[in-house]
Amino acid sequence: EVQLVESGGGLVQPGSSLKLSCVASGFTFSSYNMHWIRQAPKKGLEWIALIYYDSSNKYYADSVKGRFTISRDNSKNTLYLEMNSLRSEDTAMYYCAKGFAYWGQGTLVTVSS
Amino acid sequence: DIQMTQSPSFLSASVGDRVTINCKASQNINKYLNWYQQKLGEAPKLLIYNTNNLQTGIPSRFSGSGSGTDYTLTISSLQPEDVATYFCLQHSSRTFGGGTKLELK
Numbered sequence: 001e002v003q004l005v006e007s008g009g010g011l012v013q014p015g016s017s018l019k020l021s022c023v024a025s026g027f028t029f030s031s032y033n034m035h036w037i038r039q040a041p042k043k044g045l046e047w048i049a050l051i052y053y054d055s056s057n058k059y060y061a062d063s064v065k066g067r068f069t070i071s072r073d074n075s076k077n078t079l080y081l082e083m084n085s086l087r088s089e090d091t092a093m094y095y096c097a098k099g100f101a102y103w104g105q106g107t108l109v110t111v112s113s
Numbered sequence: 114d115i116q117m118t119q120s121p122s123f124l125s126a127s128v129g130d131r132v133t134i135n136c137k138a139s140q141n142i143n144k145y146l147n148w149y150q151q152k153l154g155e156a157p158k159l160l161i162y163n164t165n166n167l168q169t170g171i172p173s174r175f176s177g178s179g180s181g182t183d184y185t186l187t188i189s190s191l192q193p194e195d196v197a198t199y200f201c202l203q204h205s206s207r208t209f210g211g212g213t214k215l216e217l218k
Contacts, residue, residue: 035207044200044209044210044211044212045157045200045202045209045212046209047207047208047209050207061207095156095157100147100159100162100202100204101159101162101168102159103156103157103158104156105155105156106156
């Protein structure tokens, strides 16, 4: 059974940094492209980052380019999202996803002073 | 960027009703469209991939259709457990529809 478990969210001040993790199980993690997707409160979904299975390519939404970094450690079956210079508009539930087929339960990031 | 316009944003229907939800793309998306169901407090669940392919384990009352710029999710006979928010994803350039909140009448 595919499982994706996100962690690392929390309440942070504007301008600060946070690193999210997503631990994968139930599939060969190193064979799949992975995404981060977020959903702001009472808003729609926004794709924010993609990393290829071998980390050879990374893509970002314009809204996070230059501030967020996606990475992975295939030896640990773990996906990461390093978030810098956080803004109030980054407040959202952050989901990791295997391709677009399976999603984790999400981790909540709140950026507020 | 390709924009996805989903309608309606809110839908109220009775058990047994046929329900349709639409997504319109700003340009041809060549059937690269998925449909998801999200219940309150849960992760989104893939229902339909590439326009009309039913994900494993999803009831056959769910179906998808469309081509070009216009796509539809159909629930043939609404069940109480179908109360959720539904959204589409154009997965080529990774753009989501705005979502449809489905409630029971």
